[in-house]
Amino acid sequence: MKMNEGVEWALHSCVNLCWIPGETVTAKKLAAFYDLPTAxxxxxxQALSRAGIMSSTSGPKGGFQLAKQPDDITLLDVVVAIDGPEDAFRCTEILKAGPGADPKADYRKTCLVSTAMRQAELVYRRELAARTIADIVAEVEHTFPRTPESTRAWFANLRS
Amino acid sequence: MKMNEGVEWALHSCVNLCWIPGETVTAKKLAAFYDLPTAxxxxxxQALSRAGIMSSTSGPKGGFQLAKQPDDITLLDVVVAIDGPEDAFRCTEILKAGPGADPKADYRKTCLVSTAMRQAELVYRRELAARTIADIVAEVEHTFPRTPESTRAWFANLRS
DNA sequence: GGAATCATACTCGGATAGGTATTGTCCGAGTCTGTACGG
DNA sequence: CCGTACAGACTCGGACAATACCTATCCGAGTATGATTCC
Structure with a gap:
């Protein structure tokens, strides 16, 4: 069970964009900030754009910016955008191949193993949905008060 | 984020073994029950054996049986045995490559993005750890009272 | 007849290929900028 | 001097490889069984 690595990058990028409001930032600059592969x-x-979390602009002076308010972007939104919406545990309804199976039953709802696993994932997703990018930003600003300004300065200097 | 498909098989196999106590069942029979690839x-x-959840016996009349009481096997135990212990979200500490990074800081604990994601997974694992195989068995016996007996009969007949 | 020995068949166990999803890269379509030209 | 047309460069966007992991399979090591042989 391995989550797409891009989720981490996307979350950090969202947080950084919160400190540069109203401006578009290119993927190149965002990548340079953490020394990530630009492409x-x-x-x-792009995936975040398709999900409506960011908006993109082409051409010079183009780039990305948040398309929604930070408190309206949950961690689950980002995870789903990057990693896909399907659950980790996939019920293949093996009970259907077992003896005494009911062909017309939906074992994704009937099978109690599937139900238990799904319940755990539900709790997981609920926890992610309860936290927004704004929450993370607020926590960072509380724990590391200098971070917002220094981040802003870094992007400003890079702009040169 | 895709979980190993074997988790589903392992869970169902554990449940089935609960209804055939004190006997060893071969992988071949367990596979035949759901029409799964035996090997x-x-x-x-084997992974469940290494984790101490099942015990294995070689040779004729050999096979697998539960090594612990059903109420002592949590769903998390099975998931960890099959799918591995590492978290889905892997903090690669990209902050270390960022400007103003502290080389001696452990960003898996410091980074608030990492913390939030880890918290969600913690809730997930806690939910899995709260349910045991015995719970599943009890639920099945309550919802489908005929299942234990018919399962037992199926394995008995297969023995022929 | 009973016991020990041996061949046999059956099981798990780990080592070995195949398929699919993730990771990484590249080039083209579109667009804004800045300049040059004409009025 | 001002407006317009144009060339250029820069950005995103999706299509294209490389890699790693999951899935699937096979054959060997070990063991209990059952028959056979010897006492």
Whole structure:
């Protein structure tokens, strides 16, 4: 069970964009900030665009910016955008191949093993949905008060 | 984020073994019950053996049986045995490559993005750890009272 | 007849290929900028 | 001097390889069984 690595990059990029409001930032700059492969990060940002989390602009002075308010972007939104919506545990309804199976039953709902696993994932997703990018930003600003300003400065200097 | 398919097989196999106490059942029979590939299921059962969940016996009349009481086997135990212990979200500490990074900081604990994701997984694992195989068995026996007996009969007849 | 020995068949166990999803890269379509030209 | 047309460069976007993991399979090591042989 391995989550797409781009989720981490996407979350950090969202947080950084919160500190540069109203401006578009290119994938190149966002990648340079953490020394990430530009093209691959761009791929992840595209996914965020498709999900309506970011908006993109082409051409010079183009780039990405948040398309929604930070408190309206949950961690689950980002995870789903990058990693896909399907559950980790996939019920293949093996009971259907077992003896005494009911061909017309939906074992994704009937099978109690499937139900238990799904319940755990539900709790997991609920926890992710309860936290927004704004929450993370607020926590960072509380724990590391200098981070917002220094981040802003870094992107400003890079702009040169 | 895709979980190993063998988890589903392993869970169902554990449940079935609960209804055939004190006997060893071969991977071949367990596979035949759900029409699964024998060798691959065998691989999963090996993992359960290594984890101390099942015990294996070689030779004729050999096979697998539960090594612990059903109420002492949590769903998390099975998931970890098959799918591995590492978390889905892997913090690669990209902050270390960022500007103003502290080389001696452990960003898996410091980074608030990592913390939030880890918290969600913790809730997930806690939910899995709260349910045991015995719970599943009890639920099945309550919802489908005929299942234990018919399962027992199926394995008995197969023995022929 | 009973016991020990041996061949046999059956099981798990790990080592070995195949398929699929993730990771990484590249080039083209579109667009804004800045300049040059004409009025 | 001002407006317009144009060339250029920069960005995202999706299509294209490389890699790693999951899935699937096979054959060997070990063991209990059952028959056979010897006492």
């Amino acid at each position: 691959y990060l761009n791929k992840q940002l | 691959y299921l065998n691989k999963q059962l």
